[in-house]
Amino acid sequence: MKAYALYKKDIHSELRTRYAINSLAMFIVVAISVILFSIGNEQISQSLTAGLFWVVIFFSAMSGLARVFVSEEERGTSLTLHLIAAPSTIYSGKLLYNLILVFCMNIAIAILYSALFNAFIIRNFGLFALSLFAGNIGLAVSSTTIAAIISKANAKGTLFPVLAFPILLPLILILVQLTSLSNQGAAFSDAFFELAILICYDVIMLTGSYMLFDFIWKD
Amino acid sequence: MERLVVLHLNLGKYEMIWKIFLFILLAFVLVAGIAFPIVPHPHSWYEFPFIQGLGENAKIIFFHVPTAWLASVAFLMSTIYSIKYLRKKNLDDDAKSYAANQLGIIFCILATVTGAVWARFAWGSFWSWDPRQTSIFALLLIYGAWFALRSSIEQEDKRATLSAVYSIIAFLTVPFFIFIMPRIMLGLHPGAEEVENGKVVQSSSPVINFQMNGNMLFIFFLSLIGFTILYFWMWKLGYKTIILKEKINKNHIRE
Numbered sequence: 001m002k003a004y005a006l007y008k009k010d011i012h013s014e015l016r017t018r019y020a021i022n023s024l025a026m027f028i029v030v031a032i033s034v035i036l037f038s039i040g041n042e043q044i045s046q047s048l049t050a051g052l053f054w055v056v057i058f059f060s061a062m063s064g065l066a067r068v069f070v071s072e073e074e075r076g077t078s079l080t081l082h083l084i085a086a087p088s089t090i091y092s093g094k095l096l097y098n099l100i101l102v103f104c105m106n107i108a109i110a111i112l113y114s115a116l117f118n119a120f121i122i123r124n125f126g127l128f129a130l131s132l133f134a135g136n137i138g139l140a141v142s143s144t145t146i147a148a149i150i151s152k153a154n155a156k157g158t159l160f161p162v163l164a165f166p167i168l169l170p171l172i173l174i175l176v177q178l179t180s181l182s183n184q185g186a187a188f189s190d191a192f193f194e195l196a197i198l199i200c201y202d203v204i205m206l207t208g209s210y211m212l213f214d215f216i217w218k219d
Numbered sequence: 220m221e222r223l224v225v226l227h228l229n230l231g232k233y234e235m236i237w238k239i240f241l242f243i244l245l246a247f248v249l250v251a252g253i254a255f256p257i258v259p260h261p262h263s264w265y266e267f268p269f270i271q272g273l274g275e276n277a278k279i280i281f282f283h284v285p286t287a288w289l290a291s292v293a294f295l296m297s298t299i300y301s302i303k304y305l306r307k308k309n310l311d312d313d314a315k316s317y318a319a320n321q322l323g324i325i326f327c328i329l330a331t332v333t334g335a336v337w338a339r340f341a342w343g344s345f346w347s348w349d350p351r352q353t354s355i356f357a358l359l360l361i362y363g364a365w366f367a368l369r370s371s372i373e374q375e376d377k378r379a380t381l382s383a384v385y386s387i388i389a390f391l392t393v394p395f396f397i398f399i400m401p402r403i404m405l406g407l408h409p410g411a412e413e414v415e416n417g418k419v420v421q422s423s424s425p426v427i428n429f430q431m432n433g434n435m436l437f438i439f440f441l442s443l444i445g446f447t448i449l450y451f452w453m454w455k456l457g458y459k460t461i462i463l464k465e466k467i468n469k470n471h472i473r474e
Contacts, residue, residue, distance in 0.1 A: 142388075145388060146388075149368070149381050149384060149385060150368075152372065152377060152381060153368060153371040153372045153381065154371045154372070154373075155371045159367060159368065159371055162363070162364050162367050163364045163367070163368060163385065165360060165364070166357055166360040166361040166364055166389060166392070167388060167389060167392055169357055169360070169392070170392050170395035170396055170399055171395075173399055173400075174395075174399055177399075194399075197395060197398055197399055200395075201395055204391055205388075205391065208387070208388060208391045209388075212384045212387060212388065215305050215380055215383070215384050216380070216381065216384055
């Protein structure tokens with residue numbers, strides 16, 4: 001339950017200022033409009049829209065998800081956290097907060113994106129929703145762990161995408177593949193292999209993160 | 220101070236024999252790999268078979284594959300020493316992992332560059348996102364990120380812990396590359412597998428599906444062994460130098 005309390009504390013302190021949520025929303029709008037401007041009147045293919053969709057999500061995640069741990073270091077409250085809870089509890093609380101953030105962010109991006117891009121038509125909605133769901137979990141888990149690592153380093157802002165990209169690369173490759181499959185209207189049986197790999201990624205990263213977080217958190 | 224240095228650089232009794240053996244081995248591999256002729260029907264022990272579509276280009280296998288192999292070995296070793304470090308908290312293990320990664324990034328760049336130059340002549344373009352090219356690129360990114368992380372932390376034990384953790388997390392992604400890559404893009408490398416109607420099959424192209432004959436395979440394995448010994452020797456020198464530097468720095472501070 002301490003994890004839930006930690007999550008509630010993060011939500012409350014976020015809603016008080018709405019600093020991160022506002023800037024994240026603006027970042028999403030900016031990223032999508034840059035892509036729209038660069039496309040212009042060009043007709044782009046369906047597989048390209050699937051790739052660009054995950055480009056927007058990746059960079060939005062990179063701009064928003066590092067804050068959970070970085071803000072604790074900036075405010076100097078990480079020592080207090082050390083005192084009140086075990087490392088795994090802290091990780092759970094932070095992960096819960098990032099999960100909610102990623103889900104809100106990606107649903108917003110998906111709605112905006114399918115409204116603004118004519119070529120982005122989801123033909124198998126169940127597959128798309130399932131891959132987005134599992135992908136969000138993977139994205140949140142890996143980003144939370146990397147955020148914990150960079151919160152202890154200098155040059156936090158630039159380091160986060162650099163460290164996160166190699167870890168997220170297999171996830172993004174699978175998700176691009178799955179999104180273009182669901183845009184083509186493929187059946188679940190065609191995408192079974194990709195879905196299995198996606199769920200494996202989530203499970204392995206979650207296990208690895210819980211095992212390694214103790215070392216990151218305890219100096 | 221000097222006694223300390225002498226003590227640590229005395230690598231072992233049979234060091235000279237190893238050095239001479241390695242010199243002869245690598246010299247032979249170098250000469251054999253470059254100079255042995257390629258003929259349509261090899262008879263003598265020093266002749267290589269002609270491969271349709273590759274010709275003389277096939278000889279890169281003696282130098283390119285060992286570099287890619289060592290890049291992966293270095294990655295594996297740095298992961299093993301990272302786990303060791305997290306268990307025992309001994310900074311020597313961190314030095315070993317650091318030395319392995321230093322060599323790993325060198326071999327990774329070598330493999331990428333030699334592969335790209337070869338691809339220009341064999342496939343027509345420097346880069347074509349073949350599964351193995353993508354994997355080596357991901358490995359290069361991991362090495363780059365690892366050094367970026369390391370250079371941004373000043374405190375010694377913190378740096379060692381965090382870079383060890385990152386090494387292990389990066390290693391966890393390796394199986395996904397192995398499984399997902401052949402599904403997404405076509406293999407162009409010799410020995411690559413293709414996906415046809417959802418099944419992984421051996422490719423039918425002669426370049427991809429080529430077989431080395433006996434003496435080619437022999438030189439190839441000699442080259443692998445030679446480069447691996449060279450790697451371990453360089454790695455040992457590397458980590459001993461790092462540990463010594465640390466010791467000398469600490470002695471300076473004490474004095």
